[in-house]
Amino acid sequence: MNAPTSPPASSSGTSEAGTIGTTFIDGIARLTLNNPRRKNAINLDMAAAVVEFCDRVTDDLSIGAVIVDAAGPYFCSGADTRDLAASSADPASPEAVRRTSAVYGSFVRVGELPVPTVSVVVGGAVGAGLNLALATDMLITTPESLLESGFLARRIHPGGGHLALLGRKVGWSTTIAMATCGASMTGSEAVERGLAHAAVAAEEIASYAEQLVAPAAEDPELTRRILRSARLELGPPAVSLPSALEIERGVQMWSMSRKGKQAWSSRGPQRS
Structure with a gap:
């Protein structure tokens, strides 16, 4: 930067x-x-x-x-x-x-x-x-x-x-x-x-x-999605843990799809 x-x-x-x-x-x-x-x-x-x-x-x-x-x-x-x-x-x-x-x-x-x-x-x-x-x-x-x-x-x-x-x-x-x-x-x-x-x-x-x-x-795209999820989960009012799980599920799947299989190594996640 x-x-x-x-x-x-x-x-x-x-x-x-x-x-x-x-x-x-x-x-x-x-x-x-x-x-x-x-x-x-x-x-x-x-x-x-x-x-x-x-x-x-x-x-x-x-x-x-x-x-x-x-x-x-x-x-x-x-x-x-x-x-x-x-x-x-x-x-x-x-x-x-x-x-x-x-x-x-x-x-x-x-x-x-x-x-x-x-x-x-x-x-x-x-x-x-x-x-x-x-x-x-x-x-x-x-x-x-x-x-x-x-x-x-x-x-x-x-x-x-x-x-x-x-x-x-x-x-x-x-x-x-x-x-x-x-x-x-x-x-x-x-x-x-x-x-x-x-x-x-x-x-x-x-x-x-x-x-x-x-x-x-x-990574502005990912950052914006994380912030949106945080506001939905933390409120006010805050949501239950099961609701938080569902809020995060689809967005996390999107981020994993964007990252792709090849970006992961046997030692764990690496920056793409």
């Missing part, structure tokens, strides 16, 4: 307040939040660009993995407070609903991508920024990064499925501690509690993310 550690971002969003960078190299699609002056707060143009990126990943069968990262020293501070302020003037108005739905809907699209996704959280993630990270299949961070719910500090109710995203990772007690009491956790604590996949030094985290998804990117 020849994907660079810090690829040049090709702009997909065009707002003066921030952009989205995208690259597609060696089966890995990368989405980079590029609004460092506002700690990569996500505005409406950026949210629309995220959806465009997800459309391309979904349709391009040569893509086997996605990395979500950010420019600058902080992953994401949440939704742009200027949009939140505008929505607060009349929260029930169609325009306010459109604003919040656009931002939160982009996270749903990331969570529905047909390939494994990994978020690279450096510095920290709060509120909707944490939602984006939790929408990915794997969150990797640095030991000292700070992960916070953040909604309580702004005296607003969580949004974007925040409680569900947290609860699926860390359970009831920690979710309530973060959402109603303002508790936070470092990257190291996030790994211990199951919120993050790994905590890696900042200077190594980019290459770690690339190495993590490289095998998935080598």
Whole structure:
């Protein structure tokens, strides 16, 4: 794999307040939040660009993995407070609903991508920024990064499925501690509690993310089928073991047929 550690971002969003960078190299699609002056707060143009990126990943069968990262020293501070302020003037108005739905809907699209996704959280993630990270299949961070719910500090109710995203990772007690009491956790604590996949030094985290998804990117067709089976089996809701067996049976037979008899040696399976 020849994907660079810090690829040049090709702009997909065009707002003066921030952009989205995208690259597609060696089966890995990368989405980079590029609004460092506002700690990569996500505005409406950026949210629309995220959806465009997800459309391309979904349709391009040569893509086997996605990395979500950010420019600058902080992953994401949440939704742009200027949009939140505008929505607060009349929260029930169609325009306010459109604003919040656009931002939160982009996270749903990331969570529905047909390939494994990994978020690279450096510095920290709060509120909707944490939602984006939790929408990915794997969150990797640095030991000292700070992960916070953040909604309580702004005296607003969580949004974007925040409680569900947290609860699926860390359970009831920690979710309530973060959402109603303002508790936070470092990257190291996030790994211990199951919120993050790994905590890696900042200077190594980019290459770690690339190495993590490289095998998935080598065989996008198989990767997409494995991920689909995992979602069917694990849910929510999860299925029974007999049901899981049947979900896997046909797809495993397809993969064995594709591999072919000659690809197996007397010493066991070898890479084809």
